[in-house]
Amino acid sequence: MKTIAVLTSGGDAPGMNAAIRAVTRSALALGWQVYRIRHGYAGLIEGALEAFTARSVGGIIQQGGTVLGSARCPAFMTEAGRRQALRQLAQHGVDGLVVIGGNGSQAGAQALDAMGFPVVGVASTIDNDLVGSDVTIGVDTALNIALEAIDRLKITASSHNRAFLVEVMGRKCGYLALMAGVAGGAEFVVIPEIEITPEQIARELSEAYRRGKKHAIGVVAEGARSNAAVLAAYFHEHKDEAGFDLRVTTLGHVQRGGAPTAYDRILASRLGAAAVATLARGEHGVVCGIIASRLATTPLTEVVDKQKPISPELFELARVLEQ
Ligand code: F6P
Numbered sequence: 001m002k003t004i005a006v007l008t009s010g011g012d013a014p015g016m017n018a019a020i021r022a023v024t025r026s027a028l029a030l031g032w033q034v035y036r037i038r039h040g041y042a043g044l045i046e047g048a049l050e051a052f053t054a055r056s057v058g059g060i061i062q063q064g065g066t067v068l069g070s071a072r073c074p075a076f077m078t079e080a081g082r083r084q085a086l087r088q089l090a091q092h093g094v095d096g097l098v099v100i101g102g103n104g105s106q107a108g109a110q111a112l113d114a115m116g117f118p119v120v121g122v123a124s125t126i127d128n129d130l131v132g133s134d135v136t137i138g139v140d141t142a143l144n145i146a147l148e149a150i151d152r153l154k155i156t157a158s159s160h161n162r163a164f165l166v167e168v169m170g171r172k173c174g175y176l177a178l179m180a181g182v183a184g185g186a187e188f189v190v191i192p193e194i195e196i197t198p199e200q201i202a203r204e205l206s207e208a209y210r211r212g213k214k215h216a217i218g219v220v221a222e223g224a225r226s227n228a229a230v231l232a233a234y235f236h237e238h239k240d241e242a243g244f245d246l247r248v249t250t251l252g253h254v255q256r257g258g259a260p261t262a263y264d265r266i267l268a269s270r271l272g273a274a275a276v277a278t279l280a281r282g283e284h285g286v287v288c289g290i291i292a293s294r295l296a297t298t299p300l301t302e303v304v305d306k307q308k309p310i311s312p313e314l315f316e317l318a319r320v321l322e323q
Helices: 016-029 040-046 079-091 103-114 139-160 175-184 198-210 228-237 252-256 262-280 312-321
Strands: 003-008 033-037 049-052 096-101 119-123 162-168 188-190 216-221 245-250 286-291 294-299
Touching: 003 016, 003 040, 016 033, 016 096, 016 262, 033 040, 040 079, 040 103, 079 103, 096 103, 096 262, 103 119, 119 262, 139 162, 139 175, 139 216, 139 245, 139 252, 139 262, 162 175, 162 228, 175 188, 175 216, 175 312, 188 198, 198 216, 198 228, 216 228, 228 245, 262 286, 262 294
Parallel strands: 003 033, 003 096, 096 119, 119 286, 162 216, 162 245, 188 216
Antiparallel strands: 033 049, 286 294
């Protein structure tokens, strides 16, 4: 391998820049050439490739987002789109690709690798729903942002004897909500994996009110059937059921912004370097991640269209501690 390209795809995640930097500098250290691709697979199809140097990635490790830009690209889901991408890679003499992203991005990586072009993925999504890494790049930062919001909401909730529903991102995965609930001392968490009805939540809230709690925080995953909109509508109709006066805060994309934490910078640096080492030993069609605290590669065929399960033990812990 002599020339590789790197792209970021799907929802951006804090730490992606540290991964881009690690891929670039690790490859340059081997004497390889590196191309950056702008705006994910869309840029690849358009041929938005440009040579990167060690200086191109200077001063970015502390920045959130991705200096390459990111996109979701329906055209890449077609064979014609992928063939066009292969033509662009051939024209630039690229013989390996690193894809930094989550589930959809790794599905694209797998499809391209299956067409005979060596691709290695780097596990990066705030959702932490990707099989192949216990923790993905961006999760720690997103979690800390959610926690800061919860801590702040608790203060005003206490002053007004209110309950707050805090909706966090995560797509169909409840990891962010569950961890924010445990670390934020929430009164309840609502996650897609273990459904709970608005009536049950109302009961729990009124019991908490009767137990003399000054405030209540519920962390709700956006992918749960009883998401914040559903719960807000329910409590609008059943005002007195909760005991507490209730407000809803949706954190949304706020969780994806901001500087990456030390944990995310280190994880991204390790996974970016691991992706280059993987290509260097002739391995491809895999995603680089951390499993049981060790660097690991997992075949993309075992990653795509799967969802990492949440830990029932942590859900139980959240239930015990919420009293
Ligand atoms: O996958 C990351 C994520 O932030 C999800 O948590 C969320 O559902 C989705 O992306 C939002 O996508 P978009 O940025 O396209 O609105």
